[in-house]
Structure formats: structure tokens, C-alpha cells
Amino acid sequence: MFTLDNIRSAFRAAVPIMLGYVAIGIPCGILSASIGLNALQVFMMCALFYSGAGQFMIPNMWLAASPIASIIASVSFVNTRQMLYSAAFAPWCEGASKRLAFWFAATVTDESFGVNMKQFELGGWTPEQATFVNIFSQSSWTASCVVGVIIGNAIGIPLAIAAFAMTSIFICLLVTQNITKANVVAAACAAIGVFACKCAGLAGPAIFLGALIGVVCAIVFSRVCERIQR
């Protein structure tokens, strides 16, 4: 039910995400402005695409002169991990209306997944409250990114600095992944794959192909490890 208590409890759960999104959304807006995206375009991306990694990847790959097809393939590939979250939430949304389930699923992020899943597991948490967590988080992200665009247009960041800020964010996202042997194989093979693609004159699709090579190598590595253990 859309009650004041539900909204309050959802807000309390969403506050840490909202503060985190202010800290990351403003730089994301500044970097988006560096490739010529305006406040309306960034607002539309936040409202209908809503992906932190994706919204950092687009300016990063645009600055690296990647072809549009490569940008789309790479961003979409990274975002397939959302399927895991959606599948994990399915049991908790069985009693919810289709409209609410759709709205909830369409606004899940890495961070809100973590908060809502923890609340569902603790018990007493409803899809309505979870949807409010998502809405509060998305509102914070959208406002922060748009403010970032306005700041970015006002101060004008040198491109090399903007580009390395994005590299730093991807390094952080990489280093904070769960470190398993298979993930290390995925990362190492992806990096080697990117370099090999560039050496072969395939700089355009290098990120997508490199990531694909990394995933395939990690799957093969896992299969080999399973066979050795048997």
C-alpha cells in the first residue's frame, strides 16, 4: 500500500544510496557535459536509461573515438548483469500487480538491489517500499547528474583530466569486484584481448571484443577447474 509509513521507511533505507548518488552523479554530469551532452539529454538518460556504469561508459568511449555500434554493444553487454537482479527479485514480486512489478524492476540498480534484497530477507518488506527506494534513489541520481552538467558547462574541464577521471572510476569498479580466480582470469584476458584487438587494427570494437574474450576465458577456466576437482 502507498502509505506514509511505507514512504518513510523506504526513504530511511534509500538515504545512503541517495547520498552516494550525489557524490557520483555530479561528476557523471560534468563528464557528460564534456562530450557535448546537455541537461535535457542527461535528464532523459537518467530517467529512462538510469545506469551509472553505462552513463560513465558513453562519454568515456565517445572520447576514445569508439564507433557508435561499439558503444551500444559494450554498454548493453555490461548491463546484462541486471538480468541477475531481476531474476533474484522475481519470488518477492509474485503477489504484486504487474504494473508495480514492472515499475520496480525497471528502476533497479546495483545499489538499490543490495539494499532491497537485504530488506526482503529481513522480512516485512514489500514491493511498494522497494519501489519507493528505487524512486528516491533515481531522483537523487537524476538531480545530481543534471546539476553536474550545469557545473561542467560553467567550469569547462580539460578533456585529458575528464578522461582520466572516468578511467579512475572504472579502476575502482574493477578493483572492488569480488576477487575470485575466475574473475581475475576474466579481467586479465579482457585486458590482453583489448590490447590484441588494438594491435590487430580493431580499435573500434576492442572493448566489446576484449570483454567477450574475458568472459569466455573465465568460463573455460571454471570448466577446467571443475574437471580437475572431479
Added chain:
Amino acid sequence: MEPITWMEFWIVFGVCAITMLACRVLPLFVLKGRELPERVSEALGFIPSAAFAALVANDLLTPGMFDAGLWPAAAPLAAALVVVVVARLTKSLLWCGIAGVAAYALFMMI
């Protein structure tokens, strides 16, 4: 660098938004409470590590990067190492961004 045009924006934004929505919504309605096949879940779990490594490698590694001298190519690598340390200590995207930019600017002045 040419700024992105509205047409280019519509293509990138439109396709990415549709694929994102499909990934977010379809499993919840199609699976109806059943779990994803184990192999599919495993493969999806490898994607973030591989993709973020590919993005970092694309920014830092280029064939012939040392042709213009050691330091111009090594400075971004050194700044990247600083970010790795900050990431391990803080796990904060914001601090990594600040540390990376500061280290990069500092090393490029040397």
C-alpha cells in the same frame, strides 16, 4: 573531439535504454520465480570484471605507447596504481576519481 549530435544521442540512448529495460524487466516476468540456469548466472557474473578491465585497458594500453618516451606513457599507469591503492582502501568511486585526477595531473607535470 566532435561533440555528440542529437541524432547520435538518439541512437545510443534509444538502443541502450531498450536493452537495459529488457534486461531489467524480462527475467522477472518470464522466469516467474524460477531461477536463471546456473551456467547463465555464472557467465553473467563474469561480465563486470571483464568489462571494467577492458575499459581500463582501452584507456591505458596502446600499441607503441612508449615510442614517445617512457614517462609520457608510464605516468597514466603510475596514476592508475595510485587509484588501485585508494580503491582498496576506501572502495569509494568519489575518492578514486579525485585521487586519480590529482595523481594524473601531478605525474604529467613531472
